[in-house]
Amino acid sequence: MPTSKVRTYSLISHEAVHLISNLIKVARKERQYTAQEVAERAGISRGLLQRIEKGDLKCSIGAVFEVAAIVGVKLFDAEATTLMKHILHIEEKLALLPKSVHKRTKVVDDDF
Amino acid sequence: MPTSKVRTYSLISHEAVHLISNLIKVARKERQYTAQEVAERAGISRGLLQRIEKGDLKCSIGAVFEVAAIVGVKLFDAEATTLMKHILHIEEKLALLPKSVHKRTKVVDDDF
DNA sequence: CACTTATGATCCATACATAGATCATAAAAT
């Protein structure tokens, strides 16, 4: 066997994705959508939707967000999260920051 | 050319991912982290980090969330979002819902 | 009850995301 790569993720990532997946699953059932329906509307396969609803970390973020939007889960809408409020100035903030990060190569020459 | 598949995404998905990517980029620079550093810590390539910071929808959600955690972007932490509050009962909620969604196959037989 | 449909799981083939390298430019340091 050609030794497949096993990526490891932090707990917080697992939890976050698990959370989203549960939100999606609940929302879909509340709205009485069939897995097949949602998959078609999202332009993905039913199999992928299954993995998304299971919290598979390897699914593309686009697919996950697309499904979330379809079943009505507001992840980053202004009403749903405070995140959006901080965002408004993010582009400007980015412009002000230095373009690249340079590390000190020499140790600080503390003379004492 | 073997006609590559072009997936289409809704505006909201684009915006959400774009938002996250900007948050990540700003956070990384504020903390003076090199792209190389962050990539290594996340266990991904610098190239992938570039795509993440660009808002590429095809990156895996695990990689994106991992990087976000490393640079200190709180996407779904209790303090950062109201989402977490709704979540607490999500598992119970899921348990109460019907296990599968069945569609009406016959049209409602409205007799008039 | 019988019947239908949804879901979950598994397998395979292939399109594609990713790692890794290289190069050019830009920005910071000295």
Add this chain to the structure above:
DNA sequence: ATTTTATGATCTATGTATGGATCATAAGTG
């Protein structure tokens, strides 16, 4: 100024995520 380092872009090879099918079971329907 020179030198060093970070970033952005591009290319290739390969591991793998995804689509599509199938099957078994569960869960509604009538």
